[in-house]
Amino acid sequence: MKTVLTNCTIIDCTGKPPTENMNVIIEGNGITQLKPGIYEQGKDDEKRVFDLEGGYVLPGLWNVHAHLGDLIPDPKHLLETESAIDYAIRAGRNAMDAIRVGVTGIRVLGEDHFADVAWKRAFDSGVFVGPRLFVCGRAISATGGHGHGTLGAVEVDGPYEMRKAVREQLKHGADQIKLMVTGGVMTAGEGMQESQLLQDEIEAATVIAHLKGKRVAVHAWGTEGVKAAIRGGVDCIEHGLLDAESVAMMVDRDVFYVPTLRPTQDKDFLLGIGMPEFMIEKLRGSAQIHLEAFQKALKAGVKICCGSDSNPVGETTLIEIEQLVRAGMTRMDALVSATRTSADLCGMLEELGTVEVGKLADLIVVAADPLEDISNIRKLKMVLKGGNLVETRKPEELANFRELFLS
Secondary structure, X not given: OEEEEEEEEEOOOOOOOOEEEEEEEEEOOEEEEEEEOOOOOOOOOOEEEEEEEEEEEEEOEEEEEEOOOOOOOOOOOHHHHOOHHHHHHHHHHHHHHHHOOOEEEEEEOOOHHHHHHHHHHHHHHOOXXXXXXXXXXXXXXXXXXOOOOOOOOEXXXXXXXXXXXXXXXXXXXXXXXXXEOEOOOOOOOOOOOOEOOOHHHHHHHHHHHHHOOOEEEEEEOOHHHHHHHHHOOOOEEEEOOOOHHHHHHHHHHOOEEEOXXXXXXXXXXXXXXXXXXXXXXXXXXXXXXXXXXXXXXXXXXXXXXXOOOOOOHHHHHHHHHHHHHHOOOOHHHHHHHHHHHHHHHOOOOOOOOOOOOOOEOOEEEEOOOOOOOHHHHHXXXXXXXXXXXXXXXXXXXXXXXXXXXXX
């Protein structure tokens, strides 16, 4: 069965201007034609045709810094008390909610119990309908370092333990490796500028990962930790209180950047409802330098991707895209960040991330132009994954994720 999306404007997220009065022809799971004009269906055509009434077709959205099972705040203390099965169910629900709002790709940067790997396999095999997951297994930190005791982080000391931990994640099916190089917001008793993993430990991780053709992403707020990570050969910086030197290093070495603006720039998040005071102080104290770091990277041409580092993933992906625009990106660049560049980070640019012939038909349709108002990404009409329609309506009997777990 062929699928035709007609009477639409295509924002292909290659950076080219939109094209109006178009038809998207989908055969199987891929895009086979992009044709202008009025679509005329022949008598013998076995096609389903959707008149989009002037709607806008874009690639499916991505969030490339997510923790499906994390809870901030965690008022019911679930992370301390729930079983591995309960944790995994909640993580899967989070992902399935995300695709209903148009998030078709998620890079998961650290989960307990290898829940991310299990859900990736479930979605890939069609057991459930969900986004495409690109997983890291368990994050790796220094003993007592950032993330210890949460989301199953592996604690290591020295390059030998690091090599073993990386190999363990790869054995379980990790697509990328996640390192905790510096301190951060969510762990008590440490500063955000505090370096934790050492140079030889970082290098040990990148060597092993790169031998398998896998990329390494690093949690790194601290400026000196960012530079150590780049010298160690990593592929992507998460968060990043960048200075001019670290930005230049990222450009020179073609390192991706996922700024995760939402936690420091979103006023609702900064209110810190239900969050410990030490977290609130860190977020408020870093907000301006984080914004300036993002703007330095943007001006220099660093490859910037979209990741929210907060939950629910679907809701916060849309907020993050809006934050990218508020922080200085053009609307088009924000859309490219949340599609093409994020697919590139996950090694999927030949198949995903743009609306082009030959690409998989992971698409969204919105009713109004997001290049006029970026919040129009919320006016969702349709989601397709691999050419198949995704049900976007929330079932009436389905409980609200935020009410269940975050309040």
